[in-house]
Amino acid sequence: MTTISDPSVGTTNQSFRLAMLLNDTRYRSLTFQFIALVAIIAFMAFVGGNLVRNLAEAGLNISYKFLGEPAGYDINQRPIEYDSQSSHGRAAIVGLLNTLIVAVLACITATVIGVVAGVLRLSNNWLVSKIMSFYVEIFRNVPVLIWILIIFSIMINALPGPREFKGDTPSASMILFDTVAVTNRGVFVPSPEFSNSFASTEEVPVTSTGMDWLLILAALVLSWIVATRVSQWASKTQEETGIRPKTWHMRLAIWAVPLAGVLLFLGLTWNIPELKGFNFKGGLQIRGSLLALWFALAIYTGAFIAENVRAGIMAISKGQTEAAGALGLRPNLIMSLVVLPQALRVIIPPLISQYLNITKNSSLAIAVGYMDVTGTLGGITLLQTGRAIETILLLMLFYLTVSLLISAVMNVFNNRMKLKER
Secondary structure: OOOOOOOOOOOOOOOOOOOHHHHOHHHHHHHHHHHHHHHHHHHHHHHHHHHHHHHHHOOOOOOOHHHHOEOOOOOOOOOOOOOOOOEHHHHHHHHHHHHHHHHHHHHHHHHHHHHHHHHHHOOOOHHHHHHHHHHHHHHHOOOHHHHHHHHHHHHHHHOOOHHHHOOOOOOOOOEOOOOEEEEOOEEEEOEEEEOOOOOOOOOOOOOHHHHHHHHHHHHHHHHHHHHHHHHHHHHHHHHHHOOOOOOHHHHHHHHHHHHHHHHHHHOEEEEOOEEEOOEEEOOEEEOHHHHHHHHHHHHHHHHHHHHHHHHHHHOOOHHHHHHHHHOOOOHHHHHHHHHHHHHHHHHHHHHHHHHHHHHHHHHHHHHHOOOOHHHHHHHHHHHHHOOHHHHHHHHHHHHHHHHHHHHHHHHHHHHHHOOOOO
16 A cells, blocks of 8 residues: 655645645745745845935935046047047946957967867876976966066066167067067057948948948858858768768858958058157057956966866776777877867866956956056046946946856857767
């Protein structure tokens, strides 16, 4: 004889009663989740109400009108047009873009450095392996702020000044066919200009430069979509016939032809930097503060990524390597075609945390005078307006949004790399 101890068993047709919210396992977990949600909402409402009440008693109010007031300060690295008469809101946007620029550059560079160092640390060459181990242990055990200051100091003191490029026998010269100047004030590189702007008419209520770059971005997105379709077609053909068609020439044309057509339509030219007076004029100046922050974050985080890569590779059975070697694959092909694709399933989850750390560590930019969103909105704007609560809330919202976007994108990529069970 069987005794039914679970109320959810054999009670399919039983009428609902309030006691079932706690006694029935079908509803108990939902009941506890609802109670927890109500408690959290009540707590947040209490904290928010308490904050508003205290601010009212102190004669303060939360207002973001200051974002429309003139900023009154300059920003050295400006990805968009800005001057001291621009608003605090535009200053915050400039700082936000500066943060995104250094974060993206550092994430890409740190990934390359980390993958190379992680693979070489497992090399059979004793010297190479020890050098990579030395790199990992040195960089990850010293605070990133110190590396930022060290690299910035080296760039200021070791690189030549603009005056050393002058004279009949200059001690320094430009590189890459006299198009790039590396100085202690930064790196001057050619900047693209468009002689036939896409939005040069008055009917278009946006800047011509913005529309030009949007057109280039649209061409790249279209190329990516078509290239993805071609890769899917090649994979489907391989599954059906066992032979994968060569698509490299098709993908090359898909990427090159639309981009070349757009650049030709826009009339792309290059503004080469030239030494005029006491500094270089023209081109694009990449300041030393940006380079120091970029390289420091990349090298520091690359040491952690290297350990993630090493752990991911070691998680793959040696039988995979031995089987690939028995098929006649060379060691470099074994690593790139067999080991690393499987190791990505182990590498990607901790890699997300490293990308988030890069984004948050970029707030140390103020140490070398690079005006990121923390230096503009959370620094000068806060001091000038006294709106501490408003600026801090905006900073929290920005970093939270960027972190969630990075996590979402990487989680999508991680799901695609997971093993597909039948």
